[in-house]
Amino acid sequence: MTKQYTSILIAAMISAINATGQTLNNANTSPVPGDVFLVNSSAYTTEGPPGAGQIWDHSDLTSQSSSTLTMVTPASTGFAASFPGATAAQGQGQPGSFGFLKASATGLESLGARSAASSLTMFYSNSQIQLPYPCSYNTTWTDEYSSTYTSNGSPGTRTGTITGEADGYGTLIMPYGTVANVLRVRIMESQLDDFPGLYQVEYSSDHFIYFKPGFHNPLLGIYSITTVLFGAPTTTQYVTWLDGSAVSVDELSSKSIGIDVFPVPARDMISVSFGTEGGQLRVDVLDAQGKLVREESVTASIGIDIHTMDIGNLDAGLYHLRVTTKSGQQGVRRFVVE
DSSP states (O other): OEEEEEOOOGGGSTTHHHHGGGOBOHHHHSOOTTOEEEEEEEOOOOOOOOEEEEEEEOTTOOOSEEEEEEEEOHHHHTOGGGSTTOOEEEEOSSTTOEEEEEEETTEEEEEEEEETTTTEEEEEEEEEEEEESSBOTTOEEEEEEEEEEEETTEEEEEEEEEEEEEEEEEEEEETTEEEEEEEEEEEEEEEEEEETTTEEEEEEEEEEEEEOTTOSSOSEEEEEEEEEETTEEEEEEEEEEEOGGGSOTGGGOTTBOOEEEESSSBSSEEEEEEEEOSEEEEEEEEETTSOEEEEEEEEEOSEEEEEEEEOTTSOSEEEEEEEEOTTSOEEEEEEEEO
16 A cells, blocks of 8 residues: 655644644544444535634535435445455445445555445455544645456456545534534545446546544535546536534534544443643543533643543443543533443
């Protein structure tokens, strides 16, 4: 795999206090088996400017249709052997069709896809890096990917290059409310599918994806894809966005920082990952009625930190974990004790 990416340290930036909440990592961003997302589709809209401290207003989005995205274990698809290393598979809208992903501490990769309609099993022998980890404002990367496959009985090859840049952070205004501490990632791809002696298909795309740490699916995606077949270009543009029913009001508080809690459900111990400006902060556990049942003081490092708590004496049920930084920023995440 050819990989090149550069991460600008948040701590070195003047705006470090605001920016550290947008650092993406495996724990707070990668989809995992069991995730289910309700996603709306809308007409195309412009993405807005790049840069620090932006306010992106997409409150006028109107759903034209919706679909459910479900993440499953690779083993449950029946095709795990064709995609070694995959950690999750996403249904592609028809039985027997899946996209396969590999999530790790260094990034989120696409390993390829299985399509029942075209009897296609496309494994990227040189995988595609969709996100490097950690990923924060000004992170950039370039990666080449490739596959040799057969589609409807015809042999083909795919070669491509993906280039990405986390080009902005700020506040995202959606139809269901305002979301703070959002990181926008611009992803551009150039791809060629070649069927020797038959035809070639060229693809180029330019996407703007809006992430909030703690949510395992983008809040918003703005997509533009151009396909060239037999010399004739066709451009498709559309928008998808995570439905508000999947988003907790507490977790979208204007002061919220991106946090994640694992494992869920939990038993004796939980770990919480979060991005902060460092220094002293407080970690609280509240029961379903909002009563404080556990609190700890933590000295955190700048950027992503992980804190482990003993919850062995808590009764089974629903709880909220709240992180409060020295500057007053808060993040809230629900978890279950079994």
